[in-house]
Amino acid sequence: MGKLPDRRYIFSTGQIRSTYGGLTIAMMRRAKLFAENGNPVDITTIDWWLGYSELSEYWKSNGLMPEGVRIRNIHEDFSSFDSWPLESAIRNAEPSALIIPHGFRMHEHPADDGRKRYWYAPGENKLHAFTEYLRSDGSVYMRTLSNPGASEWGRPYRPVGIYDRDGVFRFGFPSHYHWWVFWAKKLISEDERPPFVIQDIEDEQFFSLWKSAGAASVQFVHLSHTKTNSRYGQLKDRWYSVLRRECPFRAVVIPTHWQAVEWRERFGDETGIFVVPHFNINWPERLPALAEREHRVLIVSRLVPEKRVDEAIRIFARAANECTDAVLHIHGDGPERSKLEALVGEIGISSQVVFHGHSPDGASEFSKARAALFTSKAEGFGLTILEAMANGAVPIAYNVRYGPSGMINSANGYLVNDLDVEEAGKSLVEVLVRDDLATRLSDSAVKSASSFTGENTLAAWREVVEASESWSSSSEWKMF
Template sequence: MSDAEFPDAWYLILSSRLIPDLDGGYTISALARARQMTEAGAPPLLLTVDPGAVADHAAHRATFVERGAASASEIFRNLFDEAVASAGGAADWLREAAHEGHPDPGLAYRDVAGGAVSLPVVLDPDWHLTRAPILVRDTAGEPVGVIDGFGALYRAWLTRIAADLRAENPRPVVLICESRQLGELLVGWGDDDVRILHTVHTIHLEPPYRADSDLNRLWSRWFEVAPRFDAVLWPTAQQRDDVRERFGTTANDLVVAHAVPAPAATVPAADRDPGRVVILGRLAPGKRLDRAVRAFGRVSAEVPGARLELWGEGAQRAELEALVDELGLSGSVSLPGLTTDPGAVLDRAAVYLTTSAFEGQGLAMAEALAHGTPVVAWDIRYGPRDMLAGGGGILVPDGDEDALVAALVEILTDAGVRERLSAGALDAATAMSPARSMGVLAAACGAALSHPRRR
């Protein structure tokens, strides 16, 4: 699959959580990165820190394996699964990290990990930054000490994992952090043999999502520490360039697209349903699906037999169904629900449509291109401009409904245009191929390991 040559190291991918059908493209891309690294000869462990039940974690992993999203359940490890000793109570690494102390009397606590740990309940968007004591218990349920906040807890677990791996083979450790909240807590981790590469999955801006728009409050602190990571992996050049323009160029910012593999075979444009337009994703306000439905009412009036399918689930389902009925579009707009086979949906479609207000990269759009499905997209931050720079679809000014309708009508009514754009889509997808992304990622790992840690 790839000519990437990853350095001889232990590889860890750290995520806050990985749960089937939750967190949209974030979960899909984190799992895909692990699969692609394995195929490139650098198999990682997938680490999570959500305090769920052991049985729930096992069920999640089994689902991922069943769907082909993960190679085996054994590649997953969870902090709270490993917080319990075989005889009960806190595991040895947790006891070793604890010191004398008491829970905060001003906070409520909840027991996790079979009662081996009690976590403070912090009602604050920045809960992860708290240094409120985390209580650790023995097999009898008696307190043995406290750990000062979630950051100290996460670092203690990772320190044990890294030590155990190096005891097996004294190689350096490369940690790919997929979560902003976790990255903020790990940037000061003082292990000289660990390098931290931080990925980005979403936009950092507030509406109206211009390069000079206000920063999302949750990202402000992250930008202060970002230069201390051994690399920051941006999904698009446009976002990386916007950040450089605003904060200056650093030596550790790279573009590594969330990769999408090409199917074994693609369906020719001539063999697809010429009137089918599809959207894949959450039924959420940020996708502006009401705008898609209204625009498609105009398209269907010009192109008899044209149909729009909104694939996905979300909070806006009832609202969108009501809009379809209100506009009298039930014969041309449908909401089929979730699909576990998006490739089959894309292979039948003449066009993939996106009307999002913003994206991190737009994983479904990347998958459409890999399947040779032409794309119509508003020019938003981030994704469409980068992905369609070499063809494969029609990029129209953001929010311009007339231009969106015209682009859809052009593709749906002209077989030659569909064929040309389909070929262009396959070419565009090569920029997001696993081979390309793994090559850049391997080089980033090599560069990070060739220098002292930046933290």
């Protein structure tokens, strides 16, 4: 594989956890791909959770953080800021709005694990006024105005104060946004190479962050940036308001062809639009024969409403009536689990359904399955579909925007109309009872998946970097 241009590669995202789904996995794989081809990556996050050191060890143990990939978190950096050169700091006075008045009362929520505490005005029973963020030793490293009932990133124009371990004020910022930009500039200054940022974060308030810090950036548009009730498929209306102004990023990168088609229908010219599919890394050393897979059906998914796992259970139930030795294995966890377990009991298929919970290596389970079910409301790409096909599990999916139709066809699986349980159930029965058909589809699925390689993805990213850097400013976009 050829190398990317020699740049300081930074991925910008909101937060990462070990239980997050395909969007996060795809980003981690991309970082691994870049790093293993000579282009180190810093993955930057801005949420207050101080568990990224431990999380880094988790990703390393799973092979997704090789040498050359680091996670940089703004809170972890500032909680240990004593090592930073203070002469580079913004040395303005502490915002008076952050001085806690006498008589305010302090409270800690157990769910915050000793990393936050809140200050309430006397007599106030509902909303707190200040939030303090704590180091592991209990000392305060940050104080800001509270944002009750909203995300940490909401109301970014709240002042921020940073304190050393002795409680002495050291840094002051008039807003969270000023704080983020200062941190971004600090990261950029650590390397002489020109920075190139790939933004995976969706909130509009971050779109201009890296441009304000002096870095070129491109925006990766995931499905989470879309919605279902738009005239133009699922592209969020907010993109119109962003792009009609001075665009803060050099290019838009989209993982599927059909999403790009709808983007162009909505926003116009092709300038700055690139399609870069995700790629598979879970290639089995040996594909088990059909007999070894038995009548095993697989779901690998977060158990959340948008994944509609209840639809997959109903599809399986339809097939189980004709194939009584079939077993559905569900790998994943989430708030819908108890509801789904109850549904299995109501339908009367408890003896044929196994809930495994979250599986760190759920993708490897596909090689044990004859078929895999995909019933999401929508898929930006559908990384698990690709993993299923690479492992020879025949995919049966609802034909929703955008990813399934880019991988599945009549030669390697089944695309059925959205919410058509009866048709999907019939398709599953065919795969379970017809060995010749299942073998043909399985072999074709593996062959189709083989085109989604890291080499092809890296070549596409090289084109993105080289082309986007030829545009000196966002004014050269020709979308309006």
